[in-house]
Amino acid sequence: MNEMRTIETISPIDSMIDAMIDDRPADGVFRLDRRMFTDPELFEAERRHVFEGGWVFLGLACEIPEAHDYFTRQIGRHPIVVMRDGSGSLGGFINSCPHKGSRVCQLAHGNSRLHVCPYHSWTFDSAGKNRGVKWKAAGAHAPAFDELSHDLRRLPAFAEHNGFLFGSLVGDVPPLSEHLGEAAKLLDLITEESPDGIELVPGSVAFTYHGNWKLQLENASDAYHFTSTHPSYLKVLELRAERPDDATPRSVWESDQPWSEEAAGVQGGSYSFDHGHVLNWGLIPASPAHPMYDRVEALGERLGPGKRDWIFNMRNLTVFPNMQIVESAASQLRIIRPIAPDMTEVTTWCFAPRGESAAARRQRIRSYEDFFNPTGMATPDDAACYENCQAGHASGLVGPLQGYSRGIAATKLGGNVFSDKLGMTPAANVLADSQLCDETLYHNYYRAWRTRMRAGVAREALA
């Protein structure tokens, strides 16, 4: 019997996990099997184990500042509602009625003391407690019914770090502080952009693309694509510089071009953190093109020159597996949601320091729309490239990818003089000149992917 059990639990997925990633640091080899982007069974497994089997980002506490505020999101396939109850406590719940399964909250966000299921009127309060089973007394239930909790199902893990909310559909996860580790200091830096913290600019924008979710994951960390994928945007910046006009949006790249061969010395690099988080960053001096330029002195006085300089740097942060914060042309928060092996949805918001001047906010929003929106001049070019990659991968059976090689010979363990300015110790770093364009930070994604997949397979084998 034991032997049979063993055979049953060695699924094809179990053997595929290790085969996908050819990771031999001693030989300087990291290659990825293209089936990572195409295989339907692998996709189903990673949706269960990566997205529904560990910490994922849900949203910001500042989205629900008042008692009884709520927003709805998803974890993998599951609808989630995050609510602030009457006492101000935050909670995350499966947004599905325990009676017949209907979604209880229908809207993206709102405020309500009570949530009435639209199907049979079971009613829940903002702490997820059942406040009414319609016609309960006349229901002729067996006693066994009363032994069940009729509340909304609470997420097995839900936690906040400095206004960033995370949840997990499984309970056996490390504490959030351990999951975020040193990367938490980059989230903290964002909240320090204003003494009053950050807020979301009203109005979110979402796009889909016919490609695997990891294409978006990688692209935010990809310094190598910028001048190849976005030359049309860079040409528009040149046109604007030739014909200055107050009506055109600003960009931090209108004068600063860290990728040029003339840019000498260190221009940025990457940090890899435990649990799959990465930062791709570039040195950008404070300039009037940046919406926080009017606060450069105040930031220096409040935070010191080290943090001030980091606030003006380009920072593309991924908190594995579904959250990206991109600060360059403006400031963007993204949530990545896998839908199918070749279909992904990305929901985006512009965030901003509270209390910035009306002119700075306007400048930030114009820069954001111009560069980041799927109706802007950069993101559609990325999305087209994701779709070209997915088409190129096709069956996935045409040999491994070579795009994980740049920077291997430059990788150093621990931090460096720049991370020291944040008191931050990453697991590894690469310091890059203008054209190194590190690709080792993707290794960190896939090692975390492998860890979550193995843990998920082991969890299911025990179940």
Add this chain to the structure above:
Amino acid sequence: MTRDEAAEFLYREALHLDRREWDQWLALYAEDAVFWIPAWKSETEQTSDPDREMSLIYYEGRRNLEDRVFRIKSGQSPASTPLPRTVHAVTNVLITAREPHAVETSASWTVHRYDTRRKDAHVFFGLYEHRIERRDSEWLIARKKVLLMNDIVPSVLDVYAF
């Protein structure tokens, strides 16, 4: 401008876009024209203040549309090379306000887009609000506001599809 003339004006803008007659399309806009596509902030409410809330596109000045056309034609935008094919259909044209030298119109629109890279089609739909002003001897678009109803963007959505 009569309702028939306003409708013809809107049809002409749509045809210029579908024929990729970029210069003629841009020539319909006043130099200080506003081109605005609000984002949605809930299921039922779109944003209303472009300086404090997100828009899909907000430009003041034809210059910005010229830059968009430059990018589309540059051959260096993967999203625009090859360019998707579009057909606009504009209906339900009404005059909603009339001044001595200006009219405001509302209209319904659909844009069928055929993505030649992926060989598939998508339909965008929404409402238009145009303000058309008589400037010197010409009628020009002073403001175009587009409400996009199906606002989850499938990969690429550019000015030629509004």
